[in-house]
Amino acid sequence: xxxxxxxxxxxxAAIIDRPVRIAGQWRQSWARLRRHPPALVALALLGxxxxxxxxxxxxxxxxxxxxxxxxxYQPPGYAHWLGTDGLGRDLLVRVMWGCRISLLVGIAASLxxxxxxxxxxxxxxxxxxxxxxxxxxIVDILYTxxxxxxxxxxxxxxxxxxxLVFVAIGAVSWLDIARIVRGQTLSLKQREFIDAARAxxxxxxxxxxxxxxxxxxxxxxxxxxxxxxxxxLFEAFLSFLxxxxxxxxxxxxxxxxxxxxxxxxxxxxxxxxxxxLTLIVCSFSxxxxxxxxxxxxxxxx
Amino acid sequence: MxxxxxxIRGLRVSYRGSLGVLHAVDGVxxxxxxxxxxxxxxxxxxxxxxxxxxxxxxxxxxxxxxxxIRYRGEExxxxxxxxxxxxxxxxxxxxxxxxxxxxxxYLTIGTQLTETMRHHQGASRAAARRRALExxxxxxxxxxxxxxxxxxxxxxxxxxxxxxxAMALSCDVDILLADEPTTALDVTVQAQILALLRExxxxxxxxxxxVTHDLGVIAEVAxxxxxxxxxxxxEQARVQQLFDSARHPYTEALRRSIVPLTGxxxxxxxxxxGQPPNPAALPPGxxxxxxCAYAFDTCATxxxxxxxxxxxxxxxxxxxxxxxxxx
Numbered sequence: 001x002x003x004x005x006x007x008x009x010x011x012x013a014a015i016i017d018r019p020v021r022i023a024g025q026w027r028q029s030w031a032r033l034r035r036h037p038p039a040l041v042a043l044a045l046l047g048x049x050x051x052x053x054x055x056x057x058x059x060x061x062x063x064x065x066x067x068x069x070x071x072x073y074q075p076p077g078y079a080h081w082l083g084t085d086g087l088g089r090d091l092l093v094r095v096m097w098g099c100r101i102s103l104l105v106g107i108a109a110s111l112x113x114x115x116x117x118x119x120x121x122x123x124x125x126x127x128x129x130x131x132x133x134x135x136x137x138i139v140d141i142l143y144t145x146x147x148x149x150x151x152x153x154x155x156x157x158x159x160x161x162x163x164l165v166f167v168a169i170g171a172v173s174w175l176d177i178a179r180i181v182r183g184q185t186l187s188l189k190q191r192e193f194i195d196a197a198r199a200x201x202x203x204x205x206x207x208x209x210x211x212x213x214x215x216x217x218x219x220x221x222x223x224x225x226x227x228x229x230x231x232x233l234f235e236a237f238l239s240f241l242x243x244x245x246x247x248x249x250x251x252x253x254x255x256x257x258x259x260x261x262x263x264x265x266x267x268x269x270x271x272x273x274x275x276x277l278t279l280i281v282c283s284f285s286x287x288x289x290x291x292x293x294x295x296x297x298x299x300x301x
Numbered sequence: 302m303x304x305x306x307x308x309i310r311g312l313r314v315s316y317r318g319s320l321g322v323l324h325a326v327d328g329v330x331x332x333x334x335x336x337x338x339x340x341x342x343x344x345x346x347x348x349x350x351x352x353x354x355x356x357x358x359x360x361x362x363x364x365x366x367x368x369x370i371r372y373r374g375e376e377x378x379x380x381x382x383x384x385x386x387x388x389x390x391x392x393x394x395x396x397x398x399x400x401x402x403x404x405x406x407y408l409t410i411g412t413q414l415t416e417t418m419r420h421h422q423g424a425s426r427a428a429a430r431r432r433a434l435e436x437x438x439x440x441x442x443x444x445x446x447x448x449x450x451x452x453x454x455x456x457x458x459x460x461x462x463x464x465x466x467a468m469a470l471s472c473d474v475d476i477l478l479a480d481e482p483t484t485a486l487d488v489t490v491q492a493q494i495l496a497l498l499r500e501x502x503x504x505x506x507x508x509x510x511x512v513t514h515d516l517g518v519i520a521e522v523a524x525x526x527x528x529x530x531x532x533x534x535x536e537q538a539r540v541q542q543l544f545d546s547a548r549h550p551y552t553e554a555l556r557r558s559i560v561p562l563t564g565x566x567x568x569x570x571x572x573x574x575g576q577p578p579n580p581a582a583l584p585p586g587x588x589x590x591x592x593c594a595y596a597f598d599t600c601a602t603x604x605x606x607x608x609x610x611x612x613x614x615x616x617x618x619x620x621x622x623x624x625x626x627x628x
Contacts, residue, residue: 191402192399196397199359199395199397200469201420210408214405214408
């Protein structure tokens with residue numbers, strides 16, 4: 001073998017007279033993403049919103065919580081760029097805090113649910129048989145647990161905390177992903193490269209983590225980016241019921257529900273947070289679309 | 302006999318289906334010697350692939366495997382996943398039919414090549430990479446460094462099959478099982494892959510079992526041939542003997558259905574009339590009897606046993622006379 005390897009190396013040396021550019025997997029993906037304008041715009045927009053959400057509250061002279069009784073319901077203007085609300089609090093600062101909270105809840109809870117869902121679904125699908133049945137019946141049972149009472153029970157048990165919102169949302173939203181991933185895994189298992197990998201004697205964990213999960217990336221990313229906006233809306237719903245974020249802290253959801261009460265007299269209180277929510281939600285959709293294409297190595301450049 | 306690398310005795314693989322119990326492999330005895338090149342021929346459904354899969358315990362779930370497969374004395378039938386996992390890829394490797402689907406589309410060639418070595422031999426990343434590049438060169442893939450970083454879709458079918466072969470060889474295996482490795486490739490590439498298999502055999506000490514339905518492929522590479530029909534071995538001989546003097550009517554019929562390279566072309570190429578038997582309802586006697594030109598009464602009574610028909614030559618047939626051109 002060594003002799004022919006040597007011969008081939010000589011041939012190669014003749015073919016390659018310039019250094020071979022070995023692009024890493026991530027760099028290739030990035031190169032493909034750059035060719036997807038909507039995803040790039042979405043990424044830039046998200047980056048900008050994150051940056052603003054982090055910086056504005058630090059820079060602004062105003063505070064999200066302190067009322068100012070001389071400045072009630074100020075329309076957007078020089079002193080308050082986006083106006084003030086019914087307690088005279090600066091809307092710009094409040095919206096930026098809202099973005100912080102909503103993005104944090106949305107991304108963290110989605111990550112948690114994707115992680116649990118993918119591992120659960122891939123394990124069930126790969127194992128098959130009784131394990132599969134048992135794991136999926138557990139999912140079925142959890143589906144029947146009503147969400148709101150669950151959150152209330154959690155609140156009673158653990159007290160009101162921000163963390164709870166993640167746990168509650170994560171606990172219900174991984175079920176869908178687990179089902180989708182299990183289905184995909186069942187069909188992947190029939191593919192020959194899975195047999196081939198088994199014939200190479202790889203362990204089950206290696207098979208799931210290295211051969212099944214990467215092939216699920218596309219569908220998982222789409223689902224994850226769809227989950228982020230859903231979770232953001234979920235959080236708004238919880239906050240509305242008084243189970244999520246509490247005044248004076250606000251998420252985009254609470255800002256919108258507050259603004260809706262005054263939409264006839266002071267429409268900017270509704271439209272401004274709504275615009276930010278829309279931008280975030282749309283950006284995630286387009287970014288997901290672009291990422292799915294970019295992370296699939298079969299896509300030609 | 303005891304020196305055999307792999308000794309298969311009375312192997313049966315059966316599936317319980319809606320039509321009853323289906324015997325995919327029905328009592329096969331084979332020995333594989335170290336470094337030997339064994340060809341297995343048969344038509345679709347003759348059990349040749351199931352035989353290979355049984356060696357690694359990779360048959361579809363629901364398969365019942367009976368009999369004995371001993372690798373260096375170690376019994377593989379009924380061995381646990383853990384024990385089989387230590388052999389798979391490390392001592393016995395398998396090459397699959399379709400290189401288009403046998404590689405994971407999401408992982409680079411390099412990742413897939415090094416994975417086995419890292420798993421079985423605990424090789425370091427750098428060592429595995431060095432060996433992988435060597436292997437790619439050994440299977441004649443130009444620019445190994447560039448291919449190492451590429452994904453399967455960037456390679457042609459022939460190159461992918463070379464990668465699959467490199468993967469199978471990565472751990473210095475004793476036995477290489479190849480399940481129709483050239484069927485999915487076009488003819489010129491087929492020839493290259495066969496040449497590669499032949500070359501690798503002289504360089505490594507691995508025994509190769511090649512399953513195919515193409516007698517031409519067998520003639521080109523194998524030392525010894527096993528002809529299977531309906532889950533049984535009907536003839537077993539050295540390749541030269543098999544082509545010069547086939548002693549089973551099925552082998553003879555197969556041989557005659559090859560386009561002759563010299564002499565006048567027949568107006569119609571002889572074919573084997575009828576259909577292979579339904580594996581869930583095999584005839585009580587010889588499974589080939591309904592299609593056999595030499596069949597007589599005895600053939601319908603019981604399956605003929607494998608008997609000696611010459612040195613290193615076994616066949617399962619009641620017909621004792623010569624196999625002439627009677628049609």
